[in-house]
Amino acid sequence: xxxxxxxxxxxxxxxxxxxxxxxxxxxxxxxxxxxxxxxxxxxxxxxxxxxxxxxxxxxxxxxxxxxxxxxxxxxxxxxxxxxxxxxxxxxxxxxxxxxxxxxxxxxxxxxxxxxxxxxxxxxxxxxxxxxxxxxxxxxxxxxxxxxxxxxxxxxxxxxxxxxxxxxxxxxxxxxxxxxxxxxxxxxxxxxxxxxxxxxxxxxxxxxxxxxxxxxxxxxxxxxxxxxxxxxxxxxxxxxxxxxxxxxxxxxxxxxxxxxxxxxxxxxxxxxxxxxxxxxxxxxxxxxxxxxxxxxxxxxxxxxxxxxxxxxxxxxxxxxxx
Numbered sequence: 001x002x003x004x005x006x007x008x009x010x011x012x013x014x015x016x017x018x019x020x021x022x023x024x025x026x027x028x029x030x031x032x033x034x035x036x037x038x039x040x041x042x043x044x045x046x047x048x049x050x051x052x053x054x055x056x057x058x059x060x061x062x063x064x065x066x067x068x069x070x071x072x073x074x075x076x077x078x079x080x081x082x083x084x085x086x087x088x089x090x091x092x093x094x095x096x097x098x099x100x101x102x103x104x105x106x107x108x109x110x111x112x113x114x115x116x117x118x119x120x121x122x123x124x125x126x127x128x129x130x131x132x133x134x135x136x137x138x139x140x141x142x143x144x145x146x147x148x149x150x151x152x153x154x155x156x157x158x159x160x161x162x163x164x165x166x167x168x169x170x171x172x173x174x175x176x177x178x179x180x181x182x183x184x185x186x187x188x189x190x191x192x193x194x195x196x197x198x199x200x201x202x203x204x205x206x207x208x209x210x211x212x213x214x215x216x217x218x219x220x221x222x223x224x225x226x227x228x229x230x231x232x233x234x235x236x237x238x239x240x241x242x243x244x245x246x247x248x249x250x251x252x253x254x255x256x257x258x259x260x261x262x263x264x265x266x267x268x269x270x271x272x273x274x275x276x277x278x279x280x281x282x283x284x285x286x287x288x289x290x291x292x293x294x295x296x297x298x299x300x301x302x303x304x305x306x307x308x309x310x311x312x313x314x315x316x317x318x319x320x321x
Contacts, residue, residue, distance in 0.1 A: 021229050029271060029279070036222055038168050038282040039114055039143060043225040047092060047118045049218040056214060058206040061164055064314040065194050069099050072307040072316070077103040079305050079318055080192065084108065084156030087184065089142045089165075094122040096162045100192075101130050108152060109135045112142055143173075146180065157189040164196035164314070167251070167285040171295070174285070178299035185321040191301060192318050198286045199313050201245055208243040208252050208284065216241035219254055219281055232266035242278065254282040289315055 021040075028035035042050065054062035069076070083104045088097045091111030101109065109126065113119040116139030127135035140146055159181050166174050181191055208215055219241045223234035239256040246253050255278035263272045273279075287295075292315075293304055301319035308315045 034279040036281050041222050052214050056210045058210045083158040088160045094126045112138045154186040157185050159191045162194040164194050182300045189321040230266045252284040
């Protein structure tokens with residue numbers, strides 16, 4: 001078993017990261033339409049709540065993607081043979097990558113996630129399960145430039161980005177993200193990515209506003225994370241979860257809506273929110289397959305292989321670097 005954490009953070013680096021997070025949060029909160037980046041949804045509590053979301057009956061993406069990976073596993077293994085280095089972005093609990101580790105038997109695995117402690121535990125469990133696998137955890141914000149371990153082989157790399165997480169980015173940011181993924185690969189590398197396809201509204205909106213209220217708790221939890229980072233005084237009881245499908249942009253939007261007029265303070269400033277004013281916390285774009293393939297081509301990727309479920313609700317796409 002090889003399990004290592006590649007991100008020992010010095011106090012200077014940690015202070016710099018905290019300063020950047022505060023600047024990022026203030027920039028978003030002071031926009032005319034207040035925003036909090038979805039990456040702040042994933043503190044330790046947020047990761048736990050999102051795991052609960054993936055098991056809800058309304059939340060189709062996780063089980064649909066898992067079914068594709070299971071049903072198309074042998075075909076994927078044929079297409080992806082030669083993978084020596086498996087890199088999962090937004091790895092979280094590393095649950096989805098297990099099937100690929102079993103079928104591809106890579107020599108190296110790198111899990112990348114912003115939630116360092118959560119990730120490191122998951123990577124060590126993965127290393128226990130696959131003796132001989134050089135498994136490493138890199139705590140990093142995947143929305144920016146990414147530094148992988150310098151001794152990682154350049155050849156035989158596969159970037160794995162499941163869960164339709166690319167849909168959390170606006171189209172221009174998604175293109176930039178795909179270009180950064182391309183830069184991580186050598187000429188023989190590839191990308192395996194999950195995307196959520198358009199589908200009837202009756203299935204879309206409940207997936208982001210479940211009857212048990214788990215998604216609401218997940219969304220509201222971001223305020224506690226912001227309070228810790230920014231020193232603000234958001235109160236979760238002052239806000240309500242609001243999710244809806246924006247047909248003009250083909251995306252689910254998640255917001256927090258003020259229940260009453262209120263003022264939120266933080267060191268050096270604050271903001272007044274009118275009743276029903278919102279903070280936009282997340283988008284989830286639903287890409288037509290042809291549109292996403294065109295975006296991949298613009299990012300520098302070549303021929304695609306696509307696997308979907310029988311209802312055409314979700315797709316796993318393999319693109320050559």
